[in-house]
Amino acid sequence: MSTVDVLFYLLSAFAIVSATMVLISKNPIHSVLWLILVFFAISGHYILLNAQFLAIVNIIVYAGAIMVLFLFVIMLMNIKKDAEPQKQLLVKLTGVVAAGSLLTLLIAVVKQTTQIQDKQVLLKEGSIGLIHPLGQALFTDYVIPFEISSVLFLSAMVGAVIIGKK
Amino acid sequence: MSIQYYIILCLTLFSIGVVGVLTRRNAIIVFMCIELMLNAVNLLLVAFSKMYHGAALQSAANTTAGIDAQIFVFFIMVVAAAEVSVGLAIIVMMYRNTHSVDINFLNRLKN
Numbered sequence: 001m002s003t004v005d006v007l008f009y010l011l012s013a014f015a016i017v018s019a020t021m022v023l024i025s026k027n028p029i030h031s032v033l034w035l036i037l038v039f040f041a042i043s044g045h046y047i048l049l050n051a052q053f054l055a056i057v058n059i060i061v062y063a064g065a066i067m068v069l070f071l072f073v074i075m076l077m078n079i080k081k082d083a084e085p086q087k088q089l090l091v092k093l094t095g096v097v098a099a100g101s102l103l104t105l106l107i108a109v110v111k112q113t114t115q116i117q118d119k120q121v122l123l124k125e126g127s128i129g130l131i132h133p134l135g136q137a138l139f140t141d142y143v144i145p146f147e148i149s150s151v152l153f154l155s156a157m158v159g160a161v162i163i164g165k166k
Numbered sequence: 167m168s169i170q171y172y173i174i175l176c177l178t179l180f181s182i183g184v185v186g187v188l189t190r191r192n193a194i195i196v197f198m199c200i201e202l203m204l205n206a207v208n209l210l211l212v213a214f215s216k217m218y219h220g221a222a223l224q225s226a227a228n229t230t231a232g233i234d235a236q237i238f239v240f241f242i243m244v245v246a247a248a249e250v251s252v253g254l255a256i257i258v259m260m261y262r263n264t265h266s267v268d269i270n271f272l273n274r275l276k277n
Contacts, residue, residue, distance in 0.1 A: 008167055012175045019182040019202055028194055035198050038179075042209050049216050054208075054239055061243050066201065066250050073254050074194060077261050095188030103181040110173050119169045121213050122220030128233045129212075137233050138240070149244045156248035160255040 004123050007048055015041035028074050032067055039063045049121070051129030172213035179206035193257050193267040197250075204246050208239045 018037040025031050039062045046055035110116070127133055138146055179202060186199030215235030222231035261267055 005167065008171070012171075015175070016178055016182070019179055022195075022198065022202065023182060023186050023190070028192060031195055031198060035202065038202060039205065042205050045209055046212060049212055051212050051216075051236060054212060054236060057240065057243060058205075058208075061247055062201070062205070066247060069250060069254055070194065070198065073258060076258070077267065092189045095185055098188060099181045099184040102184060103177055106177050107174055110170060110177070116169050116173075119217050120220060121167050121169050121172060122216045122223070123167055126216060126219050126223065126232075128215070128219050128230055129236060133230050133233055134236060134240075137230070137237055142237050145241060149241060152245070152248050156251050160251045163252070163255040163259050166259060 004048065007044075008123075011041050011044045011048070015045075029071065032070050032074065035070075036063050036067050039067070046129070048123055049129065050124055050126055053129060053131050053134050169213060169217050172210065176206045176210040176213070179203075179209075191268050191270060193260070193269050196269060197253055197257070201246065201250070204242065208242055211235045211239050211242075 015038050018034045018041060021034040022031045022038065025034060039058060043055045043058045043063075046052070046058060183199040183203035183206065186202070187196050190196055190199070212235065215232040217232075218235070219229070219232035222229045257267060264271055
């Protein structure tokens with residue numbers, strides 16, 4: 001087992017454990033902190049795949065901006081730890097069983113698909129995740145979606161301000 | 167590393183997000199689980215792009231095949247950031263009106 005394999009399994013276990021902790025922690029602030037750990041694990045996966053630009057963007061945008069926004073809102077609301085009434089056990093059990101069946105079904109499909117049986121993912125190598133090729137593609141082939149996304153941000157900002165002011 | 171491991175990892179993360187959406191009652195945590203599902207999909211897209219790129223490198227040494235998926239992930243992150251700002255504004259507004267973020271109180275649109 002090479003170093004890359006060990007890193008893959010470590011990061012995967014870290015991501016899954018942290019994601020489970022997001023679900024089972026009672027305090028919303030703890031959930032946010034665990035979700036930040038999930039995002040760091042996923043950024044580690046991006047680095048392992050040599051997608052360095054996305055790794056940095058994931059940390060800056062998700063772990064930095066979005067999660068701080070969540071924390072800010074939770075602290076603004078002053079929700080007490082035990083204020084959240086729990087769903088009935090039956091509803092919880094139904095949710096877990098439904099999602100577990102979905103997972104089992106999809107894994108069975110993946111295991112039986114012959115087209116991806118021997119496909120390998122290129123780790124550590126390949127230059128498409130670096131800033132130079134991505135920037136070149138973004139500002140030549142994808143320049144119109146890039147500009148449209150700035151309009152999207154402007155409308156989201158206006159919408160958030162209008163909703164927040166009411 | 168085989169693609170199957172990546173698919174199974176992302177499916178597991180996605181299913182954890184589904185469990186969160188189905189079982190929690192706090193609207194903010196439901197929203198966070200949606201973010202978790204988005205991230206699982208992003209990771210799978212990047213893994214598929216590297217799979218495709220590795221196959222294309224066999225035939226041409228200087229190819230940028232598979233770069234579209236990474237651009238796509240970048241745009242998903244952009245849209246997610248916009249979505250979170252509006253969604254949290256809506257949650258704050260609902261909290262101001264009802265003093266609760268319990269989704270069982272928010273199951274009707276009027277009042």
